[in-house]
Amino acid sequence: MTHISNEQIPQQAFDWYDDYAHGDIDRRTFMSRLATLPIAGLTFGAVAGALTPNYVLAEQVSFNDSAIKATYETFESAKGHGTGQGYLVVPTELKAKAPAVLVVHENRGLNPYIKDVARRLAKQGFIAFAPDALFPLGGYPGNDDEGRTMQRGMDRSKIEQDFIAAAEFLKINEATTDKLGVVGFCFGGYISNMLAAVAPELIDAAVPFYGTPAKGELVKNVKAPIMIQFAENDKRVNASWPDYEAALKANKVDFIAHTYPKTQHGFHNDSTSRYNPEMAELAWSRTLSFFKEHLS
Known part of the structure; x- marks a missing residue:
């Protein structure tokens, strides 16, 4: 091809x-x-x-990499769908507790790209957990079109509660420290912003990639440091930034925002032509540095 x-x-x-x-x-x-x-x-x-995503292109860290161990773990979600499931990745040479990062997928379930992001974090010494919002329906179906349709048909408020429950599950995991970060992409960027607003007692650092802010007055509750990653050519998401920025400033939140030139919504996703290798690497290096600073 x-x-x-x-x-x-x-x-x-x-x-x-x-x-x-x-x-x-x-x-x-x-x-x-x-x-x-x-x-x-x-x-x-x-x-x-x-x-259209080609997930063969999106594997930077093999699931067979000896430096990590990946398992599927379930968690309780009383206010959501009852039970959730996610992809937990830990460094194999873990000698002490490690900080954790919740990884939140786009609007189509836990696809291979998001799993790979979790493995990349584990390679850097974090314990990463990537929940699948589609678990109540049997999980990510193997293609994005069907996954998108499935997620669109679900109760949005219950999905949000599932991610709050996943953050709680990860925060109290016996292998993790008391520091928890969250990174998400597109819908996951929104969830990252939402978690920082509705669960400030759980979130110690947030990095939303091209995601809209939490709804209405909730933004006033954000307390954790936050790094916001924008694509230059993303009118829909970028239109939400002026009001969000004003709210963060008004509440004296420690935040930084980056807009990456000549990029599209989804520029970090290396499975499509929207991928911008140089800007994706820059955004990811900043993300890792941000988590190492605020979760150590």
Whole structure:
């Protein structure tokens, strides 16, 4: 398959994919719109394929890596769906308790990219836990379209309660210290912001990637240091920033925001053409430094 870089794809195609990925248009509409774009040397099918995740590309740390151990663990969620499940990854050479990081997926369940992010954190000495919001329905189904449909049909408030319960589960895990961070992407970025607002007693540092803030007055409850990662070409999420920034400043929250030039929503996800290797690496190195500073 010929590699298609994000420079070859018109911005309009990225915008339409963002609408599709967030449920604003269906797949047929997305594909029909792509067919109208004049894209030199490329078919609209090739462009659609480049925008759609290929998770073979997204493995940076093998699940067989001897430096980590991964298991699936369940947790109680009395206010959510009763029971949740997540992917727990720990360093194998753990000699003492380690700080923990909750990893929150996008709007389609626990896909291979998010599992890999958890493994990357464990390679850096953290205990990482990535819950699957779709567990009550049998878990991530193996493809994003079905996963997106499944998650959209679930009770949003119960999903949020499941992630609060997952944070509690991780915070009191016998292998973890009393320090807990959260990182999330897209929907997971929203959950990261939400957890910092509704569970300030649990969250010691938060790094939302291109996620919207907690709703309404909840933002006033944020206390933990927070690093907000934005894509430059992400009008939907970026429009929420001025009010959020004002609230964080008003409440004297320790925060920093980065906007990465020439990037799209999802630029950290290395399974699609939205991926920007240079900016993704910069954002990730900043994330690790932030967690090491605030969770050590």
